[in-house]
Amino acid sequence: MDNETTTRRIPMALCAAALGLAAGMAHAQRTPLLVYTALETDSMKAYKTAFEKANPDIEIKWVRDSTGIITAKLMAEKANPQADVVAGVAASSLALLDQEGMLQPYQPKGFEALTRTYSDSKNPPAWVGMDVWAAAICFNTVEAKKRGLPKPETWKDLAKPIYKGAIVMPHPASSGTGFLDVSAWLQMWGEQDGWKYMDALHENIAQYQHSGSKPCKAAGTGEFPIGISFEFRAYQVVKSGAPVELVFPKEGLGWDIEATAIMKTTKKPEQAKRLADWFASKEANQITSNWWAVVAYPGVAQKLKGIPDNYEQLLVKNDLNWAAKNRERILAEWGKRYEGKSEAK
Template sequence: MALRCLVAATVTLGAVQFAQAKTQLLVYTALEDEAMKPYKDAFEKANPDIEIRWVRDSTGAVTAKLLAEKNNPRADVVLGLAASSLTLLDLQGMLMPYSPKGFDSLTRKYSDANTPPHWVGMDVWGATVCYNRVEAEKRHLPKPTSWEDLTKPVYKGMIVMPSPVSSGTGYLDVTSWLQTFGKDKGWQYMDALDKNVAQYVHSGSKPCTLAGTGEFPIGISFEFRGHELQAQGAPIDLIFPKEGLGWDMEATGIMKTTRQPDAAKKLADFMASKEANEITAQWWAIVAYPGVAKKLSGIPDNYSELLVKNDFTWSAKNRDAILEDWQKRYGNKEQK
């Protein structure tokens, strides 16, 4: 009996020691909730000695948290954050240059231009208008085809969109309008659009969710959530405005101050792998690994051609000024 107890205690102690021996990686992310588990499960299966600990929030909140912690960083890796935000962190000298294993197999334009890169792209996401056919018919709303259409008086109070302060999708909307239309005309456009916006919410996916449930007939969002809701049977159409789509990339970067550089590099290696890109391709029409993306229902074949020119460095350098101006103009409609 004593021997059995001794063996059991030894096994238990060994299990505890094994668990304690795992390297803990603190990973800040803005990934959609349903995407977090597949990446974690696949990575930890291949690296059983490393455990991912997520800290998840919207893009704006994660970016603000990282900047606030600049002098006392906590995160080891930033994963699934907007490339525009990672560019901002890089301008602050916060990211570690690292070329992950297999990097040469990725589409080069979807990562940081430095050699070695300071962040590596995962996927492209672009602006999409979610339009509820049923609610629109009830309210006698025509189907818009352009950004300009959304400024028509018929849509007054019918639109919800993400706040650029808290949402990466909201920020790519604002910066794309400023870059595509020009500074003055971009703000004029947003002044006109604001007259029709009922509320600015703190999530890029929520406007499409609200359109899907019919709370608002039109939500300015991105294709991930629209595609998911369509698959669930929501009566929404995905509209890709003819002037072109603002876009950003989810990407991975290693914090220069990480205390677990070897484990962090292994996670960056995994995110650049074909396996990780195959996970990503479940939801995104454009991924970093060539030939992995597949046709997604509701996404046009010429999707990549609709993406407007996007200067991530400009977006990063002008972020504070743009958000300050935006809040002065429209912040009174932000979700509390």
């Protein structure tokens, strides 16, 4: 090797080493943001990839569980909160955190473009909506035919004796979907008639499962003919080719909002606000529209197979603040009456 070649290669090697060091330092300088979530695992990767591409200096660190578990975890940590941001968690749960003084109100960039009724009514809002999710019934036509079960059309149909042992639904203390069902029935019919309905429904329940998705998955595989679930999972099960028809009961659908909020105690407020900004963006809403029939950004939602055109009109009148204030009392009463059929944890 001649001296000229050696001379050329030394600077090149130094340059490559410097670039590698710079890249390593840039990666090391990424700020981790701890985000508690109840998002479906199907969607978490898409959100993380898109956000980090737009914000390469921030890394999302998810802590994921069902809504009820995440809510209980946040309340247990009230004296020393760990999360920086809560995203994809029920607005009724975030309203509870707000009532406890745990959230930092913030109006994200572009907020004025969102449907106002799907976020906290205060200015600035304590939480900002991502999408609406609502109850749906997954009905396995093959298994139902074997058992001679008619397709239900209403919630009250499910209380008929013919469905005894044929129904699974989410546990309201573990699942946000289970809680929105219970809350809706109590608000639709009043507490006396709501509990009376649930007493009758309980006679037909095979199991209360600790996930909003699991009952529809169980209906899809034929484990049970009927699963009370929500439209995201119902749509996915139908899309997979399972012999399932979706039922949207005529009385109306319980619903809640997946939302984003910043914890008051975060030590990374700038990065937390950037994540809140991104979740309010059209880009994030376009990702959300792959799975949800109603999203916060108008005009972005897509037509999803099996979801009726009047879906949004089926949503019942729902007081999320009432649900938050009465959550503990409702769950205590529900547990006294029905805990015996709960799935083992």
